[in-house]
Amino acid sequence: MVMKKALVVSMVATALGTSVVSAISAAPAVKPVSNAAQIQHSTFTINGSTITIRSVVKNGETLVSLRDVTKAIGAQTEVHNGTTTIKLNDHTVQLEQNSKQFVVDGTTTNLTQPVALIGGTSYVALRPLIAGVGGTLVKRAGVLEISTIPLLAEAESPRFAGTDKLIVSKNDDKGRSDYLVNATNGKYELLFTTDGGSDLVISPNGDRAVYTNAEGAVYTIDLNTQNSKLITSDNSIKSDLVWAADGSAIYFLQGEKGSVIAKLNLADGAITKLVEDKVDYKENLNVSADGKKFVYTVTSLSKVTSDSTNVDEDNVSIDFSSDQQQIYSHNIGYSKPEAVKLTTTTDDKLFVWSADGQKAYYVSVPSTDGKATLMSVDSSQKVSFVYADYDVEQAILSNGKLVVLAAQDDNNSVIYSIDTITGNQTKLFTVSSNVSSIAVVGSQIAVVENGQVLVSSGQGWRAVTK
Template sequence: MSMKKVFVVSMAAAVITTSVAGAVSAAPAAKPAAGTSTAQVKNATLTINGNNIIVRSIVKNGETLVAVRDIINAIGAQAEVVGGATVIQLNGHKVSLQNKSKQLDVDGTKVDLNQPISIIGGTSYAALRPLVSSVGGTVSLKNGQLEISTIALIEGAENPRIAGAGHLIVSKNDEQGRNDYLVDTATGKYELLLTTEGGSDLVVSPSGTQAVYTNAEGAVYVIDLTTKASKLITSDTSIKPELVWSADESSIYFLQGDKGSVIANLNLADGSIKKLVEDKVDYKENLNVSASGKRFIYTVTTLGKVTADATNVDEDNIDIDFSANQQQLFSYNNGDGKPEAVKLTTSTDDKVFIYSADGQKAYYVSVPSGEGNASLMSVDASQKPVNVYNEHDVEQAILSGSILYVLASQDEKNSVILAIDTVTGQQSKLYTVSSDVSSIVVKGAQIAVVENGRVLVQAEGGWKSITK
């Protein structure tokens, strides 16, 4: 696949001394001085770090040369004149160029140019591609227009989550804890959002404007994704293994306790906690909450049974029947007069990627213990699983609105991303991607994939890397 990196432009003025201004002047387009060049200077529109920028350019001997000063300003580089040469610094690179020279000095290494740096109307012009690549950038052609990227991408980021239009949250872990970053999907530009040690993942709200998390002690915070300010909601230290936003973003549902036996609700206005389901059933997971907040779908895991010598633990001859390990789906209607859990499944297959929009019907990926494809299934109170998709081996499923997005392995080299309408049942193939794609992230019309540790977003029919 062709990866194109496009980033937001930094419009801050470059640090240019008076002598640099004379060497690489930003004067209006001018005709060449007599005896310098017959090339005609034109204003060209380039996509530079995500924005359309007008720069002065010439085409000379079939190669595009651009005004050095214009490019310096557009990419937000630092520059100064040292010993008659213009020295540019960006992304840890140091580039030295001199008028009429056919070489660039890039981090101490000489890079040959096809033609010398030209002077037209008192302005220096250099070949676009080597100038951009010297500071770690890329140049590509898209829809007949040159696209330039010079901002460094975040490296080694994990767990992408869509956070409103045009943004993702990604995380990096180290010995000190976890750093969460907000990434602009149009540009790859990123900023530190939160640093935690032992806290939960950030869970983004339905609107994408805020996210909730717990610290290592279990206290709950909400962070505003615009101001980056965190607000303490409750200091309650009970374990909260799963956090789920209410549809109106006024509260948070969560499983409570180290065994997840309770379903509770946290009011964001006053920090009060109310237990909604307290049926003493342990090991609840995969909590889904309906828009009304009255219905829940979740899984319950039963563990293996000790079948012999249960009391003689010192003799190391305890027999445990692991075939009893099962995970089943349940629904719970808290709006009933006498609410109770309803078992939806009875099969012994592994069940992953559990989703429900209404708290009545659930969708999940069934993973067989033996040969055969993993299948996307649906089930309701009838306890009759329905096969939704199994043409290819299902690797992941995500429910966004009324659409199920499916990542499935097509063959050894390719995977497919499908959209399945849960109302009409209509299926459509959206993309064919590399088999190296390990997961997808979807919210509304936004989609991202993880491929070989990089996060890529869909942009105008192609995949663009926003991390490396």
């Protein structure tokens, strides 16, 4: 009889394809615990990564596995005489089983329900624990985002350095500080400080940046090693630095009035003047991939007029009608190169972009009340509407796509992607009207909202500064 029973057990185990011991010890995905609570596997975004944490719901409140959470946030944990001590970011949290209190940095914090021991694991309320170690919790697109990495405050002017980093800036009475910020979790490090130097302009592949110091000398900085290299100590004024497509040179406007378009060879520091046509006040320099075609704006200044027979101050007037900004193109590949005036209208022209040196895109701001629109103008001076649905606030040209930030109404703005070949428009996001600017690399977008930098994450946003 005993032999028959053993044979039956052996046959069942064989049919299941596993041993009797493993079949008995296999844990179900959800197991019942005391007070009818069930252990669940909840998904959170923790410091930019998707993490699964064991959790239970007790008395309407979600408690999470202390072991899982402290491991995910990288906290140090010690247990001594029944007291668990958690340390992170110069904060200390102490707790005990069945206690309805935390001690955070020496101050007692009350909980709605006690720390619970369930299945041999401590479960605690998530929010007070994260707050205790200096972290934040935000729910975006239905997912709770937890950040315990200290974020940089009051940063501005984000621009991508590759897909995984941002450069942001902070200004004070001592000058400007630039920081490298991890685009996934917000971890940051000081990159560069300057008093009177230019902005950092990032290379096409995102591994370097170029800048001028207050004296006009040009440096490159390796964004991986953070080492700077002097390229030239030439002290002429240089503005609108633009990288060559292959990263071998820098184009810039030279002189106090930006009259000259010049090229700086990064290998030997040699400077070559490419355009010297005596046309002053060039700005918004764009360079084609072959380095022969340029698009830029020229601003003509107001004229001072007076009665030729009486130059008393009361008879002096200023003619503002000539105060205009127009877009020009210049092709040095022609046998007789010369500047070509592409526009003649009196509107303000902002965010001027060109990829080929032939066609330019710009935001047209009317001189009278009315919404700003995104326009294009080609080498034949043909001006066309690109986007005019809402009031355009910013436009960026990136990898053949125009990314547009536009004010939809008093509460909302929209971000659109427009294909420059087909003209097809795709709405990417509806965002708060408090979004003041955007930055783009590939399909990734960063926005500045109320002074905070957020990076796109699926259909939501992840804060990388505070």
